Amino acid sequence: MEQFEKVEKLRERANVSYEEAKQALLACDGDVLEAMIYLEKLGKASGMARSGFADKEQETGPGQKQEEGDKSFGEVMKRFGRFCVRWIEKGNRNSFCMERGGKEILRVPVTLLVVLMLFAFWVVVPLMIIGLFFDMRYHFRGPDIRSVDINQAMDHAADAAENLKSDIVDRASDEK
DSSP states (O other), X not given: OOHHHHHHHHHHHHTOOHHHHHHHHHHTTTOHHHHHXXXXXXXXXXXXXXXXXXXXXXXXOXXXXXXXXXXXXXXXHHHHHHHHHXXXXXXXXXXXXXXXXXXXXXEEEHHHHHHHHHHSHHHHHHHHHHHHTTXXXXXXXXXXXXXXXXXXXXXXXXXXXXXXXXXXXXXXXXXX
């Protein structure tokens, strides 16, 4: 690569003048990568995101290890914590309702329902299914419930249980 091409390439990537690019290349014996690092150390490379090796070495000092892994893990944990808090707050604002005959029997926060499902799945789900055969209906209510699809699906399940119960009763009465 010609000297001019190297200067042009360095000038474009580091967003420096021709003179600064030429001086950096002279200081680094014509090595474009070394010249880029040299410009970063001087704080002159402003055309790209400043996250190169030279920045990290300058921040931590020579011979010191940067604890970037710990910093990023801590940041990930903070973001996960904020995510969990948002969902718990949303779960506490919205409710899971059990109704029978149009009257509300029980209303619990969605957060409690999730906890019960996690720790007592084999008790909660069968009880809910049995409840469908005793004319129970389930709905989600609250300010964050935008979609009625889940409530429609629950109504369809209750209707299916009612139809199944009616078919069984009809067959039993036909056999007598």
